[in-house]
Amino acid sequence: MLALYFHAHYGLDVEDLPFWKSLAEKQGGPLLELGCGTGRVLIPLAEAGYAAWGIDKDPEMLDFLQGNLSPNVLPAPHLLEADFSDFNLDRQFPLVIVPCNTWSTLDADTRRRALGCITRHLNSGGLLAVSVPNPQVLLDLPPNAKPEVEDEFEHPLSGDPVQVSSAWKRSKDRLTVTWHYDHLLPDGDVQRTSVEVTHELVAAERYLEEVRSAGLAIEATYGEFDGSPYTAETENFIFVAKKL
Ligand SMILES: C[S@@+](CC[C@H](N)C(=O)[O-])C[C@H]1O[C@@H](n2cnc3c(N)ncnc32)[C@H](O)[C@@H]1O
Structure with a gap:
């Protein structure tokens, strides 16, 4: 997925x-x-x-x-x-x-x-x-940020909307970004798939x-x-x- x-x-x-x-x-x-x-x-x-x-x-x-x-x-x-x-x-x-x-x-x-x-x-x-x-932009980020919707695309299989949000945590050496993909199902349910990506600073x-x-x-x-x-x-x- x-x-x-x-x-x-x-x-x-x-x-x-x-x-x-x-x-x-x-x-x-x-x-x-x-x-x-x-x-x-x-x-x-x-x-x-x-x-x-x-x-x-x-x-x-x-x-x-x-x-x-x-x-x-x-x-x-x-x-x-x-x-x-x-x-x-x-x-x-x-x-x-x-x-x-x-x-x-x-x-x-x-x-x-x-x-x-x-x-x-x-x-x-x-x-x-x-x-x-x-x-430099990564180094200057605040220590953390709550998830915010950034993008939306059509689910390639169902055609339903998928909302993309991301949140991050920054330490002195690393920035870990958590990406959430929220598949908005026709019955109102939300199917969330998340992935973490860590960048070295x-x-x-x-x-x-x-x-x-x-x-x-x-x-x-x-x-x-x-x-x-x-x-x-x-x-x-x-x-x-x-x-x-
Ligand atoms: C951010 S994606 C970029 C994909 C593609 N280059 C693009 O521009 O859309 C990073 C990709 O690098 C792969 N990757 C990360 N570290 C790797 C490593 N040490 N050896 C092989 N693949 C690696 C991941 O599996 C992932 O598919």
Whole structure:
């Protein structure tokens, strides 16, 4: 159920897609997406003709992705159930992407191991591109917030409304967001599905230092997917790093 809700909810969010497409256009294929989830990004890239590889550790997300792929999409994407901090595909890529706030959910050791794998899987001149929520905005959030309705979408199977609300708790090092998906049934009942996502609170400069320590050079940073510069107020922090 979570894969269905994730896809319907995040599927509303398409503003980053041109950014990933422009990187694919610049670098050419094949590309590798880490944490490809339900294919929100990977499917449009594959449909645009890029040879795409996707890794995710959640089999439900990968099954959903596979079920959403048209057989007419060629070449068919390669999907792998694995932890992206410990994988070996025996090949190198001109582009590795980590969209949609996945990187900020990793602890420091997982990021270090993932960067080791990424560096091995990038060819010379290859780019790594990562987007996370603006670290400064997360650090400045109040310690907690009660659930508030943020979005609504049609349940993909029943057509009933699903309300999305979120609440959070912030400590010094982490922000835990609880997402509630409330399926409003025709008889007035509400079926709630909840998921917790924890983001590590890491300064933007520390992300960049870790990438440099892995042997990559920072190519660019942005605050928005239209290429606007990163500031303390932007919605995102996006970095692009190059294997020299
Ligand atoms: C926020 S979703 C993003 C999905 C997709 N990239 C998108 O943009 O819609 C994060 C995904 O990363 C996966 N993930 C998180 N940590 C992972 C890890 N260490 N190894 C493999 N997959 C991971 C989760 O299972 C989930 O599907």
